[in-house]
Amino acid sequence: DVKVTQSSRYLVKRTGEKVFLECVQDMDHENMFWYRQDPGLGLRLIYFSYDVKMKEKGDIPEGYSVSREKKERFSLILESASTNQTSMYLCASSLLSDNTEAFFGQGTRLTVV
Amino acid sequence: GENVEQHPSTLSVQEGDSAVIKCTYSDSASNYFPWYKQELGKRPQLIIDIRSNVGEKKDQRIAVTLNKTAKHFSLHITETQPEDSAVYFCAASNRGGSQGNLIFGKGTKLSVKP
Numbered sequence: 001d002v003k004v005t006q007s008s009r010y011l012v013k014r015t016g017e018k019v020f021l022e023c024v025q026d027m028d029h030e031n032m033f034w035y036r037q038d039p040g041l042g043l044r045l046i047y048f049s050y051d052v053k054m055k056e057k058g059d060i061p062e063g064y065s066v067s068r069e070k071k072e073r074f075s076l077i078l079e080s081a082s083t084n085q086t087s088m089y090l091c092a093s094s095l096l097s098d099n100t101e102a103f104f105g106q107g108t109r110l111t112v113v
Numbered sequence: 114g115e116n117v118e119q120h121p122s123t124l125s126v127q128e129g130d131s132a133v134i135k136c137t138y139s140d141s142a143s144n145y146f147p148w149y150k151q152e153l154g155k156r157p158q159l160i161i162d163i164r165s166n167v168g169e170k171k172d173q174r175i176a177v178t179l180n181k182t183a184k185h186f187s188l189h190i191t192e193t194q195p196e197d198s199a200v201y202f203c204a205a206s207n208r209g210g211s212q213g214n215l216i217f218g219k220g221t222k223l224s225v226k227p
Contacts, residue, residue, distance in 0.1 A: 033215060040122070042219035043157070043202060058214065059114065090156070094215070101147065102215055104156040 003027075006091050006105040013112050019078040021108050023091030029103075030096035032074035034058075034066065037088040037107070049074055050096055081112045115140040117205050119218025126193050127226055134221045136203035137185040143205040146179060146186045151200045151220075160201075161188070193225045 007022035025032065031050050035043040035058075045058030047066040055066050063085060067075040074093075078085055088109050094102040116139040126132050138146075147162035163170045163177045163186065170177050174193075179186040190197055203218045 031215075035217070040219065042119070043217040045214060045216060048214055056214065059216070092215070101159045101162070104158070106156050 004091060004093050004103050004105040006089075006108050008108050009106060011108055011110045013078075013081050013110065015082060015112055017078075017081045017112075019081045019110070019112075021076040021078075021089055021091075021110070023074045023076070023093075023105055024072055025074075025093040025103070026072065027093065027103070028071065029093035030071070031094045031102070032068065033092040033094075033102065034064075034074065034076045035090045035092065036060070037090055043090065046076065081110075083112050086110060086112045115143060115205055115207070115214065115216040117203060117216050117218040119203050119221060121221060122219065123222045123224070125224045125226065128193060128195060130193055132188075132190045132193055132197070132223055132225075134188045134201055134203070134223075135185060136187070136205075136218050137183075138205040138216075139184065140205065140207060141184065142207045145206040146177070147204050147206075147215075148177060148188050149202045149204065149217075151202065153199075157202060190223075193223075195225050195227050198223055198225045 004025045013019050033048040034046040049055045049068040065077045090107050091105040092102040119136045144165040149157035150160045151157040163179050174191045176189040200220045200222050202220045206215045
């Protein structure tokens with residue numbers, strides 16, 4: 001079974017804090033994605049990466065950065081957390097070649113107070 | 114970049130009826146169209162997908178159709194059951210090379226009433 005694991009299920013942080021969300025996959029997938037999920041807005045792509053040290057902006061990259069130092073790990077960084085970044089964050093991974101399924105992590109519910 | 118529109122945002126049907134969810138996409142280079150189901154409190158999971166060289170695909174009670182010319186694709190669920198109640202997301206992707214992005218629609222909340 002493919003496993004995509006996010007480091008925290010729930011997280012509460014203060015405004016202005018630097019926040020790290022970690023995601024690890026165990027299937028040697030090239031692609032990794034970070035989405036945020038908000039009611040009525042669906043899954044919005046923040047960043048994705050197709051290889052180590054490679055990253056591409058998604059639709060809503062402002063206020064976020066990412067790091068992919070190892071193939072299995074993709075980190076989302078909120079440089080200075082703000083209340084409008086309170087959301088559910090979902091990580092996903094997939095193979096790069098051909099068209100294949102993306103597997104999601106269980107999600108991290110981040111609350112910024 | 115790619116933009117995916119999904120309709121309707123909510124859909125309520127009686128058990129045994131059919132449900133249809135429609136999506137349009139903007140990037141003619143997109144070549145992969147998956148559908149995900151997300152039950153309450155759970156992660157999205159793939160239920161069916163279609164590639165751009167295929168017009169229709171079926172898997173038991175679920176089918177997906179693709180019209181490349183019009184840039185739209187649809188999910189059809191027949192003989193709906195209460196366990197089909199969930200949020201459904203369509204997505205579009207241009208796979209190949211470095212373009213691995215996967216863009217989702219806003220989702221459709223399907224309620225199947227017993």
